[in-house]
Amino acid sequence: MSTNNANHTPVTVIGLGLMGQALAGSFLREGHPTTVWNRTAAKADQLVAQGATLAGSVGEAVAASPLVVVCVTDYDAVHGLLDPLGAVLDGRVLVNLGSGTSQGARETAEWAARQGGAYLDGAIMAVPAEIGADAVITYSGPRSAFELYEPALRSLGSGTTYLGDDHTLSALHEMAVLSLMWNVLNGFLQGAALLGAAGVRAGAFAPLAGKGIEIVNGWLADYAEQVDNGAYPALDSTIDTHLAAMDHLIHESESLGVSAELPRFIKALTDRAVADGRGGDGYAAMVEQFRKPS
Structure with missing residues (x-):
């Protein structure tokens, strides 16, 4: 499938929670023809008003673009949506920006390869408001797939980072950062409890x-x-x-x-x-x- 101008690649976003809406909105602002799909279609209303195309089914959404970005709860949710589609992924690059373990990333990459698609596993280390600005988003998987769509992916955040060919690296980095975050926050809260006991x-x-x-x-x-x-x-x-x-x-x-x-x-x-x-x-x-x- 043609990608038209490399800087304005058609892209599909599946999953329109707060983060998915932010991703689709950023693609739209950067001039990418954007197709969206969500189980609750009403979540697409604002994006459609901005120029997005609402697909009638998840299959239509995937077929609409060479670059397919999924942002749903976890790997099980990804497979629940895409497993029934079969060969519709052939020749496309699937980017998963949900959350999960490195095992899930590995299994999803193997599954995508069997469908004829390339797979990039990603991790968003940002809140929705940072998407399109200084959001840190990591990607792992085939370098050729990342480089092909790097201009489009960089529209999601200045912190776009490619970690390597190993599909598991994004999930592992996300878990490492979560460990850091919780330990820092727990340390602060322990200290706040101590000082609070003294009226501070x-x-x-x-x-x-x-x-x-x-x-x-x-x-x-x-x-x-x-x-x-x-x-x-x-x-x-x-x-x-x-x-x-x-x-x-x-x-x-x-x-x-x-x-x-x-x-x-x-x-x-x-x-x-x-x-x-x-x-x-x-x-x-x-x-x-x-x-x-x-």
């Missing part, structure tokens, strides 16, 4: 917490180098020193009537590192605990 408002804590996050961010490049090299010099303090501070946090939490579950869990992991002979290493050696199966 979370809003007053937020600026200092932000500075702390900036400090930790500055450590990441050195930590990454240590992890990659498998050597963990104690450049600032040892795990033994961190362990003593963890005891203080546990006792402080308990004395203020705040849950100590999170710091106790962190200390339990750190105790294991010390038992493995890592007490004199830098904190980056904790990665060895995370590498172990639970």
Whole structure:
């Protein structure tokens, strides 16, 4: 199927939740002929008013464009919609911007290949309002498929990033970032609970917490180098020193009537590192605990 002008590739967007609507809207603003489909057709009304074409069925939606972007709940939802279509994917590039595991990405790539289509697995690390601006969106799969439609995909965000041929890489990166996000947020909320017990408002804590996050961010490049090299010099303090501070946090939490579950869990992991002979290493050696199966 012809893609017309490479910079104005016809594109189909399947799934019009808040994120799917943002994706389709961005394609439209960038001049791409855009076909949309959603189980609840009314969700397409605003997009149709902006120039999108509403397909009468998911099969019509896929057939309308060489580039098909799906943004639904998970891989099971993708297969529920597309499995019955069979060969309609032949010669097209399917981009999944939903969420799921690396196993799901691998299985979906294998399925798409059997239908004659190319597959790019993607991960959106942004909120809908950031789509078309500075949204970070990663893609993994055949480089040829990514490069063919890179101009269109870049219309979704300046943070468009190709990770490599391995289809699983986007899902893995998304899970890694989610782990980072939840750990940062849980750390902030634990601190807010501690200070709240002393009558300090979370809003007053937020600026200092932000500075702390900036400090930790500055450590990441050195930590990454240590992890990659498998050597963990104690450049600032040892795990033994961190362990003593963890005891203080546990006792402080308990004395203020705040849950100590999170710091106790962190200390339990750190105790294991010390038992493995890592007490004199830098904190980056904790990665060895995370590498172990639970």
